[in-house]
Amino acid sequence: MANKILIVDDEPLLVKGLKYSLEQDGYTVDAAYDGKEALDKFEKDDFDLIILDLMLPSIDGLEVCQKIRQKSQVPIIMLTAKGEDISKILGLEYGADDYLTKPFNILELKARIKAILRRVNTSETKIGEQVIKMDDFTINTLGRKVIAKDKEINLTAKEFDLLLLLASNPGKVFSREELLKIIWGYEYFGDLRTVDVHIRRLREKIEKNSSQPEYILTKWGVGYYFRNKT
Numbered sequence: 438m439a440n441k442i443l444i445v446d447d448e449p450l451l452v453k454g455l456k457y458s459l460e461q462d463g464y465t466v467d468a469a470y471d472g473k474e475a476l477d478k479f480e481k482d483d484f485d486l487i488i489l490d491l492m493l494p495s496i497d498g499l500e501v502c503q504k505i506r507q508k509s510q511v512p513i514i515m516l517t518a519k520g521e522d523i524s525k526i527l528g529l530e531y532g533a534d535d536y537l538t539k540p541f542n543i544l545e546l547k548a549r550i551k552a553i554l555r556r557v558n559t560s561e562t563k564i565g566e567q568v569i570k571m572d573d574f575t576i577n578t579l580g581r582k583v584i585a586k587d588k589e590i591n592l593t594a595k596e597f598d599l600l601l602l603l604a605s606n607p608g609k610v611f612s613r614e615e616l617l618k619i620i621w622g623y624e625y626f627g628d629l630r631t632v633d634v635h636i637r638r639l640r641e642k643i644e645k646n647s648s649q650p651e652y653i654l655t656k657w658g659v660g661y662y663f664r665n666k667t
Contacts, residue, residue: 440485440554441465445475445501446516447494458543472496476504484511486550491517491528499531506532512553512594529634534595552622556598569604571665574643576604585643595620596639603653603663612660636661
């Protein structure tokens with residue numbers, strides 16, 4: 438079955454071009470032209486990935502992203518016409534998995550879509566080890582769920598992928614460059630703070646005290662690693 442993508446943007450020509458190009462690659466594509474329409478379609482249908490513009494009529498992209506994240510971990514790629522780093526990072530803070538700055542190359546967007554869907558689909562069909570158990574929580578690799586004290590932790594696709602990679606390799610230090618290459622699957626043009634944002638969000642969700650992490654630790658000047666206490 439073809440992956441279904443929702444494009445949310447108020448530029449009809451851009452939407453038309455993206456829709457045509459993605460459909461040529463075999464995706465099923467729907468479109469929304471403002472934030473309200475996007476949320477309406479999200480409520481009525483199931484999507485495998487959402488391409489979401491930051492600047493939208495009625496409800497802006499950040500609020501749309503936040504509302505979607507309250508109910509779903511569907512991967513979200515944020516589009517922004519703003520060049521400031523703060524706009525990009527802010528999109529990630531609200532739960533976006535990735536971002537692209539307009540104008541962008543359609544081939545780069547397609548590469549990122551493939552990388553995200555490949556990781557999600559691979560994790561969902563992975564055989565072998567399905568549960569990683571720690572003293573405070575468990576990671577279900579097949580169901581892509583993290584349970585802490587009988588309560589599910591709400592993680593984005595990229596947050597889950599990061600946690601799974603680190604927890605599957607306890608004690609191994611990964612540089613930010615390595616994490617970008619492994620998790621994002623392409624060159625990220627040196628914006629290493631994307632990793633820092635995701636690591637900080639992970640710590641806020643799984644650590645008892647995110648300022649004094651017990652699991653996801655920093656090797657200063659090198660990168661991040663996972664310490665299994667059990």
